[in-house]
Amino acid sequence: QQQVKQSPQSLIVQKGGISIINCAYENTAFDYFPWYQQFPGKGPALLIAIRPDVSEKKEGRFTISFNKSAKQFSLHIMDSQPGDSATYFCAASTYAGNNRKLIWGLGTSLAVNP
Amino acid sequence: DGGITQSPKYLFRKEGQNVTLSCEQNLNHDAMYWYRQDPGQGLRLIYYSQIVNDFQKGDIAEGYSVSREKKESFPLTVTSAQKNPTAFYLCASSRTGRLDQPQHFGDGTRLSIL
Numbered sequence: 001q002q003q004v005k006q007s008p009q010s011l012i013v014q015k016g017g018i019s020i021i022n023c024a025y026e027n028t029a030f031d032y033f034p035w036y037q038q039f040p041g042k043g044p045a046l047l048i049a050i051r052p053d054v055s056e057k058k059e060g061r062f063t064i065s066f067n068k069s070a071k072q073f074s075l076h077i078m079d080s081q082p083g084d085s086a087t088y089f090c091a092a093s094t095y096a097g098n099n100r101k102l103i104w105g106l107g108t109s110l111a112v113n114p
Numbered sequence: 115d116g117g118i119t120q121s122p123k124y125l126f127r128k129e130g131q132n133v134t135l136s137c138e139q140n141l142n143h144d145a146m147y148w149y150r151q152d153p154g155q156g157l158r159l160i161y162y163s164q165i166v167n168d169f170q171k172g173d174i175a176e177g178y179s180v181s182r183e184k185k186e187s188f189p190l191t192v193t194s195a196q197k198n199p200t201a202f203y204l205c206a207s208s209r210t211g212r213l214d215q216p217q218h219f220g221d222g223t224r225l226s227i228l
Contacts, residue, residue, distance in 0.1 A: 009154075032214040043118075043204050043219025044157070051214075089156060093213035101172060102213055106156040 004092050006105030013112050019077040021108045023090035026071065030092040034102070035064065035075050038087045047088070048075070080112045116141045120205050120220035126228045127192065127199060135190045135223045137205035143218070145211040146188035150174060151202040151222075160203075163188055164211035192225060200226050 005024045013019045023033075031052055036044035050057045050064040050073065057064045063076040077084055090105040121136045139146065148160040159172030163182040177196025182188055188207075192199045202224050206217040 034216070042221050043206070044217075045219065046216040049214075049216075101159050101162065102157075102217070104156045104158075106154060 004090060004103045004105045006090050006108060008108060009106070010109045011111070013077075013080045013110065015080065015082060015112055015114050017080050017112075019080045019084065019110055019112070020074060021088050021090070021110070022072060022074045023092075023105050024070075024072045025092050025103075027092070027094070027103075028071070029094045030103070032093050033064070033066065033073050034091050034093075035062075036089045036091065038089065038107075040086075044089060077110075080110075082112045082114050085110055085112050118205055118207055118218055118220035120203075120223050122223060123221070125223055125225045127225060128228050130194045132191055132193050133225070135192065135203055135205075135225070137188045137190065137220060138186055139188075139205075139207045139218075140186060141207055141209075141218060142185070143207035143209050144185070145208045146182065147206040147208075147217065148172075148178070148180065148188070148190045149204040149206065151204055157204065160190065162211075 007022050034049035035047045037047045038044040048059050048062050052068045061078045066073045087107045087109050089107045091102040093102045118139045127133045145164045147162045149157040158174050160178050161180040163169035166185050169182050179191045202222050204222045206219045208215045208217045
């Protein structure tokens with residue numbers, strides 16, 4: 001009930017291509033889904049987040065697609081650049097009740113080849 | 115510039131020794147968090163604090179201790195009871211304990227065993 005399953009574990013994309021990372025969850029009480037980006041030797045930073053009342057959110061080249069019935073959400077990086085090479089984490093949380101923590105995916109290491 | 119400062123960047127622990135990792139924030143955030151990051155395991159919550167003088171155990175609190183005597187500071191002690199302390203430790207903060215707010219991370223402390 002508390003897991004967030006992220007795939008793929010690693011991804012190699014050519015410059016200009018589309019990077020797609022997927023996450024699936026089980027707990028239907030989750031109602032906030034952020035994506036974090038982490039560069040080597042640094043802490044993660046919030047990239048983009050979505051709530052389940054919308055099916056898609058776009059910020060620049062980054063888009064979250066959300067499928068509530070399938071309990072899945074994904075990150076799309078359009079026109080991928082070498083500077084996007086990082087580890088990406090999806091997460092899920094609920095701010096109701098006593099569950100006061102983010103449930104993190106295991107991460108996807110993205111490499112964008114020049 | 116506002117942010118989170120973790121120190122030291124690298125730390126070595128001898129057998130049977132307690133070590134303390136520092137985390138300071140000047141963002142005026144109420145909530146602070148400690149995570150442990152191991153390769154392929156994502157982020158695991160050690161402790162969190164939503165307000166000064168209060169903190170809660172996360173998923174892997176055994177062998178760790180914290181204090182929150184000041185709003186700006188949330189030090190983590192790795193005790194000798196933690197048998198496998200080698201990891202990358204990340205401190206984070208958010209404006210309040212609501213999990214639909216961004217968590218701002220420091221750049222981590224890498225702890226190794228001598």
